[in-house]
Amino acid sequence: MADLCSVPPEILVPAANETLELALGSQIALNCTVRWAATEGCEPVPAWMKDGQWLGSESSQDTTWFAQNASEQLLASILQLNLTHDADFGVFACWVSNATATFTLRRAEVAGHVPAVLAALLVLALLVLLAGLYVRCRLSVLLWYRNHYGELEINDGKLYDAYVSHATTPDDRKFVHFIVKPQLENRYGYKLFLDEQTILPNSEPSADLIMNVSRCRRLIVVLSIAYLEQDWCNSSFREGLWRLLELSKKPIFIVFESQYREITHPAISILKQHRSTVTLLVWRAGSMTPSSDFWKELCLALPRKVSFQGAMGDPQTQLQEDKDPMLILHSSYLDSSGDLHPDGDLGTGLRGCVFRSPLPPRIGGSGAPTASAAGVMEDAQLRAGQRPELDISDLGSRNYGARTDFYCLVTEDDI
Template identity: 50%
Template structure:
């Protein structure tokens, strides 16, 4: 306490405010600094209290006095060293001089706050992980929904086919094209394909027939197998032929077989990877045969958007007919409902978009919900409509 009354009140120099709150952790060492400026004829010593009791006997104190800027001013400083080792070291430390009081309150470190922060970080990581998994699993579904709802149906462009399919007339490629690719896209999703097993670019320049057929199709699909690459134009100059294909169609689609991918020439795979922005490369895997596989979703995204129409409207080859064509039913006496030919439709899909339907109007589905039934393919007469269906090749008949 002060030995003589001070004419002027001491001025607090350190800390900045008379009340300090600290949150030290166990094992830390604190130096509590209490510095006051005293006027002339003001003598006294600083005393420390810990929760109302004397602190100097428990903690180490260093006290010093020096002159201020003028001879009538003295600066009194006291530093109390507190080693926080136990829970008893937390509490209120008070520095006293006459009516000047400076308090340092040591709070226990809030473990619950750290736990909450850790739990929050784990929740954020969980949300990011779940979001990433959902993005990988549902990305194609979301893109398909967005395309089917807001995409361009491409129905007024004068094209007759949705895709031109070029494949090698080998056993594997022919079966894949006629028994997997074509039935799935046409019977399930209502696409209309033009198949061509001849050389796509047999000469140095595209033929007039090739240009005409390609101009009738909205997309170009190439079954790029080992047999396809053994064609003359592929062996001589695949790079030049690829760039010509890019000129024939917008973003052509190349389908590769996973079991043949490692045997493809390195120049071919490098060239395809270098043109990723101009073409679409799809890999047919063992699990791609499932209708819900990512292969079909990516292929549908690359193909035009299909429009579901009312029953009885649109091109009968574009609409799903459940494979009820009388020309394909054995021993059928039913007449051809369209004797003028495939193009003699009464109300074409390509003339105008479908009219707006009243609420509650039923729409046909773009394909049967079940798998394609091919159990009776052997008993059907394919020669009658070989120009369109092309389900088997000449040697297999």
């Protein structure tokens, strides 16, 4: 081996120690190029090592040449490798005089198709599972969310949750009175107003319809074959539908699957075209089950129910059997001047106090002493701890300012 140069040669290639990942069976040429001053008078000889073992002088191809200015010499040593076995990988070192360059060869792991296929199958199974859960539990999740975070429709003066219109046939009566009404009222706590009269005589809403629908939050129509035989359904169903949309918020139409497939009535196609403004529900063979999708969809279309401690259902529909307070003869009972919350305070439940005010004044006549005596008698009853005959303890929870129907409040003498 030639004498060492006084100044170590400068390694041009590689610029730093290299680490290469190569696949099994590949070929590579390791290039080690150095430069030194021509005036040194030394002739460096390259040598290659693998994992600390010398490979021999004939393992590489060496080339020496002068630079352009002839003051420097360059040496390139090329080591050809065939990586056919695991033993061919390792740490290779190029030693020139007292300068060393290192190459680290590692075997690259080739990605197989099996893990990719398994990952794809796993993702596909997860998507199918999520799709199944969505189809099966979508209505339950929506109903839970509505019952906890949905908009409240209380303190609006409505007496019923839904107005149910159906035909007078025995089948429709049985369906409404023995299926719909018990399920919605007993299981879900809704209050229904049932009507089997035609709701649009001559395609125009009657006065009774306007008054009754104004007391209800929703409109439900049992659209059976017998119902479609009404005159307004055959002649002007489209115009009648617009009338119903003016009276109620997104009316609900119930059709029967056995008839739904056979009916060629134009009303069905009109309802399909207006699915964004109406709710169309199909009663199927499995809808009788309380947990079926039919009842979930119907509850989603109905207003959210709120439970109050110490009360069942909506305080506004508590006393449906007693007289409507709006029809009380003495309008003085509606005086809420002594109440801090005239519109009602649903957050604290029903009020237990009795609202009273002096009877309406009489204008002259012999009836004046009678009114005064009645007021004295009422005061005596209250001081004695007696309650008046008419129980109006729920008036504080009712807001009649939002009513859309109107009454004429008169006294007994006016009648």
